[in-house]
Amino acid sequence: MEHILLLFIFVIPILGLTNGTETEQDFTWHLKKIPQIVSERTFSLDSPKFEAKAKLELNSVCGIECQRKLPVPSLSDLKDFLSYETVFENGTRTLTEVNVLGLVLDPAGNKTTQRSSRKKRQIYGTDSRFSIYDKRFMTNFPFNTAVKISTGCSGILISPKHVLTAAHCLHNGKDYVKGSKRLRVGLMKTKSRGDGRKRKGAKRNRREVSEDPEIATELRRRSKGGGRKQRRSGRKQETSDGKPSFQWTRVKSTHIPKGWFKGVSGDIALDYDYAVLELKRPHKRKYMELGISPTIKMMPGSMIHFSGFDNDRSGQLVYRFCSISDESNDLFYQYCDAEPGSTGSGVYLRLKEPNRKKWKRKIIAVYSGHQWVDVNGEQQDYNVAVRITPLKYAQICFWIHGNDENCTRG
Secondary structure (H helix, E strand, O other): OHHHHHHHHHHHHHHHHHOHHHHHOOOEOOOOEOOEEEEEEEEEEOOOOOOEOOOOOOOOEOOHHHHHHOOOOOHHHHHHHHOEEEEEOOOOEEEEEEEEEOOOOOOOOOOEEEOOOOOOOOOOOOOOOEEEOOHHHHOOOOHHHEEEEOOOOEEEEOOOOEEEEOHHHOEOOOOEEOOOOOOEEEEEOOOOOOOOOOOOOOOOOHHHOOOOHHHHHHHHHHHOOOHHHHHHHHHHHHHHOOOOOEEEEEEEEEEEEOHHHHOOOOOOOHHHOOEEEEEOOOOOOOOOOEOOOOOHHHOHHHEEEEEEOOOOOOOOEEEEEEEEEEEEOOEEEEOOOOOOOOOOOEEEEEEEOOOOOOEEEEEEEEEEEEEEEEEOOEEEEEEEEEEOOHHHHHHHHHHHHOOOOOOOEO
């Protein structure tokens, strides 16, 4: 059974590379010039009340059918939506108005692409999530980029001092949630000195793996010499190393786009369900870079991946991958099994670097969670992720660097 699981994890994500016409696709990160987000003025606002209750599931959001009917946002609208609030650790708040330079508006408006029919479920049939038990995995890239947010969500490291997460983990559309004033981020602790030594013959559980081919190669190499004894060793380790420990650090400031507060449909706008946290102290871990979200056709097997801290698996880091069902200009509608607690996770994929054979992971979306959206006049449930478009890339990059000079291409 474990061999079947291993085969499932490593073969399914790359089926798109060997399936019909997709063998000719160029699965490469293509750098291109992006619009610039420029700060125009910043002014103080009253301090938030921090009294809102966190919403882990959002209703009445603008979904697939709604987005098709939306007009193309004007430049003035985009400047308004991309203006942002900053809340500091002392409770003060500012609003920064921005200008958008170098943007070419798409006259075609919002588009949605449907790939397959959808069933109503949150864990879709057989639970396909994988708990990461072995600390040799959870404290190394890419799993070590996943972080826990003190309000009950997940996030991902995007720089030595910044974390990307979902806006609704901090703000319900009207006020900041309780606990966000003294916000903390939990980074999984690295190995102790004693754990850092690699023991000869030590094995990793098959359900602990990711889609990483390097990890798969190592597992296959080790499995040749030990048979059942090694698999029993893996089960024993699963119980002893089951839960990660965290190093908690304070958040210095929080950035949320104004589009999350306003909402183009008169309610909260799922398109802007993202936020960036600046840590009070930098970490020394490897983080994951941002990437501009490609279309489904440009993804190997149409697959995405993310790891977070699902509430039903308390204390465990949970990894999953799945295919995308539908997409719009700003959202992915997908099948990934997930539970509350994983919202805010960074959705990523692996593509080739330009002019190189090396594959590289980049974050292309933020997992927004289990949502009810309108489809053919009815409310249906989807697991939804907010795509990192060129404009959102420019904004998040601006939040990281504080200027637009380092954010001209992405």
